[in-house]
Amino acid sequence: KRTNIPRVGGPGPHGYIWTALRSVFDCNSVVEEGCRQFDGKPFVLPTLGGDMVVLGPDNVELLRKSDDSVFNAPERAQQLFQINLQFGDFASNPYHLETILRSDLTKALKSLTPDLLEEAQLAIPETLGMKGSESVTVPLFDTMVNLLGRVSNRAMIGLPGCRDQRFLKQQVKLATTVISLAQFLNWFPEFLKPVIYKIVSLFIGGTRAVVPLLTPHLQSRIDYAQQDNPQTITDILLKFTPEEDIVNPERLAVRVAHLNMASIHTSAIFTTHALFELALFTPAQMKEIRDEITAAIDEEGGVCNKNAVGKMYKLDSLLKEIGRWHPLFAVGMSRVTLSDAVIADGTVIPKGSVVAIAPKVVHYSPEIYDHPEDFDPFRFSKMRQSAGGNESKHAFTALSSDYLLFGTGKHACPGRFFAALKIKVILAEILLNYDVSYPQGKAERPKGMPFNLFTTPNPFAKLIFTRRKC
Numbered sequence: 001k002r003t004n005i006p007r008v009g010g011p012g013p014h015g016y017i018w019t020a021l022r023s024v025f026d027c028n029s030v031v032e033e034g035c036r037q038f039d040g041k042p043f044v045l046p047t048l049g050g051d052m053v054v055l056g057p058d059n060v061e062l063l064r065k066s067d068d069s070v071f072n073a074p075e076r077a078q079q080l081f082q083i084n085l086q087f088g089d090f091a092s093n094p095y096h097l098e099t100i101l102r103s104d105l106t107k108a109l110k111s112l113t114p115d116l117l118e119e120a121q122l123a124i125p126e127t128l129g130m131k132g133s134e135s136v137t138v139p140l141f142d143t144m145v146n147l148l149g150r151v152s153n154r155a156m157i158g159l160p161g162c163r164d165q166r167f168l169k170q171q172v173k174l175a176t177t178v179i180s181l182a183q184f185l186n187w188f189p190e191f192l193k194p195v196i197y198k199i200v201s202l203f204i205g206g207t208r209a210v211v212p213l214l215t216p217h218l219q220s221r222i223d224y225a226q227q228d229n230p231q232t233i234t235d236i237l238l239k240f241t242p243e244e245d246i247v248n249p250e251r252l253a254v255r256v257a258h259l260n261m262a263s264i265h266t267s268a269i270f271t272t273h274a275l276f277e278l279a280l281f282t283p284a285q286m287k288e289i290r291d292e293i294t295a296a297i298d299e300e301g302g303v304c305n306k307n308a309v310g311k312m313y314k315l316d317s318l319l320k321e322i323g324r325w326h327p328l329f330a331v332g333m334s335r336v337t338l339s340d341a342v343i344a345d346g347t348v349i350p351k352g353s354v355v356a357i358a359p360k361v362v363h364y365s366p367e368i369y370d371h372p373e374d375f376d377p378f379r380f381s382k383m384r385q386s387a388g389g390n391e392s393k394h395a396f397t398a399l400s401s402d403y404l405l406f407g408t409g410k411h412a413c414p415g416r417f418f419a420a421l422k423i424k425v426i427l428a429e430i431l432l433n434y435d436v437s438y439p440q441g442k443a444e445r446p447k448g449m450p451f452n453l454f455t456t457p458n459p460f461a462k463l464i465f466t467r468r469k470c
């Protein structure tokens with residue numbers, strides 16, 4: 001048994017604390033340092049939430065096959081988000097994850113597309129604040145979070161809830177508060193956590209602030225759903241909702257708030273990165289991507305429906321290349337070991353460890369990707385062309401051990417098809433109606449903002465949207 005796993009960073013307590021702080025503010029370089037130093041062998045990454053064992057890429061398969069008996073994901077989600085305090089006891093019956101997201105939502109995407117498109121068409125000029133002007137300059141990430149909050153909720157809860165600004169404001173805030181609050185709660189002993197949570201959430205909001213604003217919108221869906229014609233994700237969810245959550249819609253609101261939390265920021269991050277990249281496109285690249293979008297819509301009789309979106313291969317490729325470059329987390333697919341576990345190189349990981357994998361080691365591997373250090377927006381659409389019958393392997397939403405954006409195995413992101421659809425509907429609409437450019441003198445990709453192993457686009461960076469002349 002080898003259990004002495006080395007640690008990245010300087011020696012001694014000072015080295016430990018300094019590296020843990022770097023994992024908050026400079027996570028990408030600490031993780032890169034560890035991956036380089038230990039060259040595929042596991043190493044310990046100190047974080048403010050405790051030690052994390054970063055496994056080499058040869059363990060992706062181990063996590064893919066995992067059934068939670070040894071490498072457990074729900075337990076890790078509990079630690080990361082303090083789910084029992086912030087979302088209640090849904091671990092015992094996660095019906096909103098299992099039934100709806102894994103099959104029913106994906107099947108319903110076709111019928112949700114017209115509403116997503118209608119909302120995008122109305123919300124884009126309103127959220128940008130165009131108000132009749134030809135051109136506006138906006139802080140891009142915040143603008144996209146607000147846009148995605150509204151468009152996502154057109155599918156999630158429908159009208160009029162998706163335009164309720166008070167609800168959207170609290171819902172958007174939830175994603176940023178949940179993780180920080182969970183990390184803060186982790187510093188207290190178990191028995192104190194509920195009290196601390198109650199006090200702190202009085203000041204910073206969180207789930208408790210979203211639920212009362214969301215519940216009335218769900219109540220009207222409950223009344224509507226008695227007719228058998230689901231028009232929103234909530235309507236589909238209601239088919240699987242136990243009676244106790246129907247009579248207490250606050251309980252249902254917690255589930256919907258949780259789905260929204262997983263859905264809005266992730267999609268907004270991708271839309272933001274995509275627009276930052278599109279603003280750097282050459283005129284020839286821009287023509288290529290626009291021509292493909294127009295052709296896809298024309299083939300569907302001028303309607304941007306789900307089939308049309310499915311034919312926007314260059315847009316799909318751009319998103320996939322963004323995911324290769326910016327995989328959300330410096331380390332992801334995080335699990336807790338429920339017993340001692342032997343990994344690919346024979347190392348024994350002790351029971352109770354948190355393990356994770358650094359996606360960039362895979363995404364930047366020259367054995368997998370040609371010139372991995374180059375950002376090539378059409379990398380995957382070119383790979384698709386030469387795939388000889390295996391084209392779908394290169395789709396943005398395809399899962400593979402060569403591409404870890406959406407994780408792997410049983411817990412791979414179940415919302416990825418919904419995410420891809422809404423992001424593409426929004427981007428196609430923007431590309432066909434606006435030119436995007438950087439404010440003068442800033443024509444370079446803004447650096448992301450790492451925080452707590454997670455990297456968001458720079459919130460201060462701006463983009464100019466100019467209406468296209470037809």
Ligand code: HEM
Nearest residue numbers: 262263266267270333405406407408411412413414415419
């Ligand atoms: C581009 C957008 C998105 C990205 C990059 C993304 C990424 C991820 C990743 C990396 C995981 C963890 C996978 C693992 O541990 O193996 C995950 C899990 C999850 N995602 Fe997403 N996600 C996105 C959009 C969405 C959307 C739109 C929804 C909801 C509608 C969603 C719902 C979830 C849920 C519920 C889980 C937990 C699954 C489980 O534990 O079984 N995600 N996502």
